[in-house]
Amino acid sequence: MVKNIIKFLGFLIILIITALVYLSYFGIETNKFNLEIKKQIKNKYDFVDLNLSKIKLFLNLKDFSIKLQTRDIDLNIYNNKIKINELSTKLSIVSYFNNKFAIENFQLNTEETEINSLINITRKFYNNLEIALIDKIVENGKILINADIEFNDDGSLANNYKLDGKVINTNLLLINKKPINKLNFDFSIKDKNYKLKEINLKYYDLLINSKEINVEKKEKKFITSGNFKTPELKLNKKEIENIFSQENFNYKIDQIQFSSENEFYFEIGNKFKINKLNINSNFDLINVIIDSLPKE
Numbered sequence: 548m549v550k551n552i553i554k555f556l557g558f559l560i561i562l563i564i565t566a567l568v569y570l571s572y573f574g575i576e577t578n579k580f581n582l583e584i585k586k587q588i589k590n591k592y593d594f595v596d597l598n599l600s601k602i603k604l605f606l607n608l609k610d611f612s613i614k615l616q617t618r619d620i621d622l623n624i625y626n627n628k629i630k631i632n633e634l635s636t637k638l639s640i641v642s643y644f645n646n647k648f649a650i651e652n653f654q655l656n657t658e659e660t661e662i663n664s665l666i667n668i669t670r671k672f673y674n675n676l677e678i679a680l681i682d683k684i685v686e687n688g689k690i691l692i693n694a695d696i697e698f699n700d701d702g703s704l705a706n707n708y709k710l711d712g713k714v715i716n717t718n719l720l721l722i723n724k725k726p727i728n729k730l731n732f733d734f735s736i737k738d739k740n741y742k743l744k745e746i747n748l749k750y751y752d753l754l755i756n757s758k759e760i761n762v763e764k765k766e767k768k769f770i771t772s773g774n775f776k777t778p779e780l781k782l783n784k785k786e787i788e789n790i791f792s793q794e795n796f797n798y799k800i801d802q803i804q805f806s807s808e809n810e811f812y813f814e815i816g817n818k819f820k821i822n823k824l825n826i827n828s829n830f831d832l833i834n835v836i837i838d839s840l841p842k843e
Contacts, residue, residue: 578602584615584636587650591702594671596623612651613638620655625671627664631655652697662688662717680722688717688730710736725750739764746775751789754778769815779806779833804834 581599588595598621604613615638620631636653666682692712697705712734719727732746746757760773781804782790813824 584650594625597621624668627667629660629664629668630658632658647700650698650702652695654693654695656693657691657712659689659691659715662690662714665690665692684719684721686718686720689715690717691715706738708738710734743773752780752782752786753790754780767817770812771815772810772812774808774810776808777806779831780804781834784838799838800835801838802834802836803832806831806833 578599578601581602584599584602585597588597599617600619601617603616614635616633616635618633620634622629622631632655634653634655637651639647639651662685663682666678666685670678670682690712692710694711695709697707699705714730714732714734717730719730721727728749730746730748733744735742735744741762743760743762744758746755746760748755755775755777757773757775760771760775763770781802784799784801787800787803808829809826810828811824811826814822816822
């Protein structure tokens, strides 16, 4: 009798260990956690609606947590829709059974999303002057996002977030009514640090590209540095006047052919006032035709 019990307990232990190892390395697919995840999110953020497909579950024995992975999620935040290709999140088992906010973090990547939808969502969380200005000048465009977000114990967003992605074919209308078209760039955003790479845009007929622009927030200032260049380009008088006025010049440029490489630094303070502007330029003037004004 005792021998049979020992055999049964041994078999049970082996079965449990095997199940734990299987869950740790291979996981299982289920939809039983869908409602619980939606409940956790909804209880903290009632403006979020989340539709999940099947979830793959992995057990992490080191910190007694569960990792969940799923694909093809429909996310609706304040009636702005985002399609998520893939999402993974980590749940604390201890927090869950203590009826605390159990989601520790999540990583996700999206499909191409309307950039105005993302701005609308951002304004709900950070409705400051910077976001209001962005909302005013952005006309349309697309964005792709890869997000790595962590939560504090109370469910609030932690500061050690990271956002990577791409802005695609975006059009802007600046405060002075000047258009920027076909804006494309890669971005990497961390707390108080913004990095833009491989920037391309069209300002009227002027093509501009940049390898990198860095923006760092220090106290109440945004410190900005970077570079940009214009490929060899020929502009006529009308195209030139679209870019800048020649009204106060003693001469007018009828045609110009040039290329340039530039490095810049400036600080943005209160009310978007630009300070300490410094631009170093290498300007290659290939040809210029000047129309002198008549002498008085």
